[in-house]
Amino acid sequence: MTNFKIVSRHPKFLELSKSFSNLRQLKYLPSFIFLFDPNISEAALFEGYVLGVPTSAIANSDCLFFESINYPVLGNTECYESMYFYMYVLRDAIKLGSIKEYVEILRIRRLKAKLKIKLRIRRKIKKYKFVC
Amino acid sequence: MQDFFKLSFKQLMLSNVFLGSRKDSFNMIMKPFILGYRGSFCILNLSYTYIQFKLLIHVLFNIIFLRKKVLIVKENDLYNFKISLEAKNLYFYNKK
Numbered sequence: 001m002t003n004f005k006i007v008s009r010h011p012k013f014l015e016l017s018k019s020f021s022n023l024r025q026l027k028y029l030p031s032f033i034f035l036f037d038p039n040i041s042e043a044a045l046f047e048g049y050v051l052g053v054p055t056s057a058i059a060n061s062d063c064l065f066f067e068s069i070n071y072p073v074l075g076n077t078e079c080y081e082s083m084y085f086y087m088y089v090l091r092d093a094i095k096l097g098s099i100k101e102y103v104e105i106l107r108i109r110r111l112k113a114k115l116k117i118k119l120r121i122r123r124k125i126k127k128y129k130f131v132c
Numbered sequence: 133m134q135d136f137f138k139l140s141f142k143q144l145m146l147s148n149v150f151l152g153s154r155k156d157s158f159n160m161i162m163k164p165f166i167l168g169y170r171g172s173f174c175i176l177n178l179s180y181t182y183i184q185f186k187l188l189i190h191v192l193f194n195i196i197f198l199r200k201k202v203l204i205v206k207e208n209d210l211y212n213f214k215i216s217l218e219a220k221n222l223y224f225y226n227k228k
Contacts, residue, residue: 031200032192037207044205056188061152061162061174071191073184074165074176075149085147089139090204093189097196104197 029053034090037077038065045069058086139185144178152176 007013033048035041035057042065048055049068056071057063066072076082144150152158152166152174167177195202 026203028201030203032195032202033205034202035205040207041205044203054191056191059162061158061166061176062154063159063162066159066161071184071188073188074178074181076151076176078153079148079151081147082149082151085143085149089185089189090192093192094196094202097193100193100197101199 032056035069036083036086038063038069139182139189141178141182144181149181150176150178 029051030053033044033053033055035045035055038045038057038059039062045055045057045065045068047053054070055068056073057069058075058077059066059069059072060075060077063072073086075086150167155169155172155174158166158174165177165180167175169175192202
């Protein structure tokens with residue numbers, strides 16, 4: 001048995017893997033961090049502060065780390081209706097951003113297609129001249 | 133394209149964003165953002181939230197347009213955010 005197999009059967013490893021295994025897939029640093037409750041997830045906030053990653057969080061009136069947030073948003077963090085609202089706002093912003101990106105890709109493709117047609121016409125003209 | 137996104141005060145009011153924490157546990161730094169008190173709860177000033185939300189949307193919009201990654205931190209997936217966001221890669225950070 002390898003060392004990893006021995007360690008992976010340990011109960012403490014299983015406990016830790018539940019909490020941190022999702023973050024193992026992250027290979028690069030994120031360019032932006034969004035927190036729902038800075039009082040609960042303070043570790044992520046300070047990591048972003050140290051690494052220089054911009055952070056935004058929803059700050060309730062009992063927020064302890066208001067000054068260390070780059071883009072704070074005042075709001076309720078306990079009610080589930082408000083949480084859904086923030087989530088839908090995020091979703092719409094992400095979708096609109098991705099649509100703009102898609103439109104840009106289409107624009108570039110069209111430009112490339114136009115250039116290809118121009119090149120084909122030029123080649124044909126050259127061939128015609130050569131034949132003549 | 134950014135003008136398609138509409139945010140109104142009615143949405144904020146209906147989703148109970150104005151409700152703050154209890155009087156006993158509120159922070160003194162947050163005092164300028166508190167409008168008043170109702171019973172034992174603080175009430176937040178929504179005019180600040182409106183501006184801050186607009187700024188956040190603008191920042192997010194530009195970050196995703198430049199193909200950069202956003203990390204959303206939440207202690208658990210209580211409300212099935214993974215389904216509501218329709219995101220491919222969503223990571224949750226458990227403190228326990």
